[in-house]
Amino acid sequence: MSLQVLALLLSLLQSTPAAEAQTSPFLGRWEGRMIETPGVFEIDFAFDLAREADGLRGRLDWITQGTGIQDVEKLTINGPEISFATRDAQGVVTSFDGFLADGAIKGDLREGDHHAPFTLSRGTAQPREPVQLVDLEVQPDELRNRFNADKDRLRVVMIVSPTCGGCRMGALLMQRYVLAQIADPRLRVYVVWEGVARRDSPSTAAESGALLADPRVVHFWSAKRYAGNAFKETLKSEKTLWDVFLVYVPGRVWEGPVPVPDDFMHNRGRELPSEKLFNGIELASWIRSRLTEPGKR
Numbered sequence: 001m002s003l004q005v006l007a008l009l010l011s012l013l014q015s016t017p018a019a020e021a022q023t024s025p026f027l028g029r030w031e032g033r034m035i036e037t038p039g040v041f042e043i044d045f046a047f048d049l050a051r052e053a054d055g056l057r058g059r060l061d062w063i064t065q066g067t068g069i070q071d072v073e074k075l076t077i078n079g080p081e082i083s084f085a086t087r088d089a090q091g092v093v094t095s096f097d098g099f100l101a102d103g104a105i106k107g108d109l110r111e112g113d114h115h116a117p118f119t120l121s122r123g124t125a126q127p128r129e130p131v132q133l134v135d136l137e138v139q140p141d142e143l144r145n146r147f148n149a150d151k152d153r154l155r156v157v158m159i160v161s162p163t164c165g166g167c168r169m170g171a172l173l174m175q176r177y178v179l180a181q182i183a184d185p186r187l188r189v190y191v192v193w194e195g196v197a198r199r200d201s202p203s204t205a206a207e208s209g210a211l212l213a214d215p216r217v218v219h220f221w222s223a224k225r226y227a228g229n230a231f232k233e234t235l236k237s238e239k240t241l242w243d244v245f246l247v248y249v250p251g252r253v254w255e256g257p258v259p260v261p262d263d264f265m266h267n268r269g270r271e272l273p274s275e276k277l278f279n280g281i282e283l284a285s286w287i288r289s290r291l292t293e294p295g296k297r
Helices: 003-014 017-022 142-149 165-179 202-209 226-230 280-292
Strands: 028-037 041-052 055-061 069-071 073-078 081-087 093-101 104-111 114-122 154-160 187-194 217-222 244-248 263-266
Touching: 028 104, 041 165, 055 073, 055 081, 069 081, 093 114, 142 154, 142 187, 142 217, 154 165, 154 226, 154 280, 165 187, 165 202, 165 280, 187 202, 187 226, 202 217, 217 226, 244 280, 263 280
Parallel strands: 154 187, 187 217
Antiparallel strands: 028 041, 028 114, 041 055, 055 069, 073 081, 081 093, 093 104, 104 114, 154 244, 244 263
């Protein structure tokens, strides 16, 4: 075989999709989110593409849902275009169709008839360290003690489930829009992870707590839903509270009954007022205004 023929064969081989994929700029880790409504509905995920012995393998980590890492299906790469899909435990298929431009993958995420845009940028895998939890079954007065010790600070009490996707999304949005953008040391956040769903446990709570990476946050755990029961009367709710965010201005103390919050937001649908649905951007604006004008009531 002549050198010219060999060179031609190699050139043809390198132009095939399979060979192109092996040297694809998509290799590595990508992180980003699908934003349906900023501050309200944002799904964070990470995509890893690696070359293994049997070819390329993609994995997707649904960070917001906390469902773990899934192998991708139907991976196709054609020049700057990429497509793949994932299938969850219930058989729901999510498809991604993206285009690489200016160092980012932008495209369309689809589940059934639902579509939403997404953007992925280069990332580096950062292990999320589980947080330390205060067990309210062992130390039932610790939440009230912390609340009163911080009476000169603005406090947010979050009552959430560690395996609820909406709760984890609320935690990420609290970190993204409130804690990451408001550096004021007078802000405190108490996250009470509670046993709402079957998989809720101290270990899942400690893992979910890593979504709120800020020293101003204190994490609690209650298997018997201490906070959800204690705070429900403050919102005149007949049901045990969860997926709620209660805000208290400086000066509020907890003596006797749980104090009524100065404001609150929730993700409880029709159970609570619709005008109070959670919005991380609006919550940050409200908190910032109170911190810059502490006398304002």
